[in-house]
Amino acid sequence: MLIDPCTLVPEQSTDIPKIEISPNPADNFVNIAISGLKGKVAVALTRMDGAACSSFTMETDGQRTVRSLDLSGFSKGIYLIRVKTDQKVLTEKLVVR
Numbered sequence: 001m002l003i004d005p006c007t008l009v010p011e012q013s014t015d016i017p018k019i020e021i022s023p024n025p026a027d028n029f030v031n032i033a034i035s036g037l038k039g040k041v042a043v044a045l046t047r048m049d050g051a052a053c054s055s056f057t058m059e060t061d062g063q064r065t066v067r068s069l070d071l072s073g074f075s076k077g078i079y080l081i082r083v084k085t086d087q088k089v090l091t092e093k094l095v096v097r
Contacts, residue, residue, distance in 0.1 A: 024095060028070070034060055048077070053079065
């Protein structure tokens with residue numbers, strides 16, 4: 001963790017892999033932001049029963065990379081967004097209303 005010497009507040013490190021989903025809950029679209037990962041990542045959207053709904057790959061550079069996903073054909077419910085590299089797997093929950 002990095003501490004800002006002026007404010008003594010912890011700063012977010014870009015080295016920590018994370019997924020940001022917005023808006024969440026979502027209606028017609030969602031933005032998926034990935035940071036802290038470099039190279040090709042596989043992104044999969046699945047229902048809670050494990051059924052695959054959508055998948056794609058993204059090329060990331062370690063900084064914040066964003067992709068929009070159209071949800072207009074998705075049923076209401078809870079989904080999982082899984083981001084996978086050769087060494088890491090990150091998972092976040094998405095609510096579609």
